[in-house]
Structure formats: structure tokens, C-alpha cells
Amino acid sequence: MGRDNNSIIADPLFADPDNYDFHLAPNSPAIKLGFKPFDYTKAGVYGDPAWMKKATDMKFPPLMDIETGK
Secondary structure, eight states, X not given: XXXXXXXXXXXXXXXXXXXXXXXXXXXXHHHHTTOOOOOGGGOSOOXXXXXXXXXXXXXXXXXXXXXXXX
8 A cells, every 4th residue: 555665574583482582583684674683581671669660560451362363
């Protein structure tokens, strides 16, 4: 429909997503686009304890399985 002509739809080539290993393969299209891999295990909320508490107090609805719709 011409709304997003410059997007790339591709497998990012995660190492083992079924086992939650999201490291990228050296030939990942994400790396070719300039994405800089980082240690995602260290991602999160840091700093003021009150700010960190807000992150743990958040309540989210259960995730839906996109294959089953449940």
C-alpha cells in the first residue's frame, strides 16, 4: 500500500529464540542495518528506588499466543 516503502521484513536470525537466547547471528540482517547488539540481560529500570518500585508494581494483562489467539 506504499505506507512503509523502506521497511525490511526479515528473520533477525536469533541464536535460539525457543530457549530465550536472542543473540544475533553474525549474518543477521539487523546487524547489516547497523543495529548494535547489547547485553539484553542487563536491560531494565535502574536508579532511584522509588522509580524501580514503579516498574515492579506495574500490572499487565496476560500475553496472548498469536498462533492460538488465546
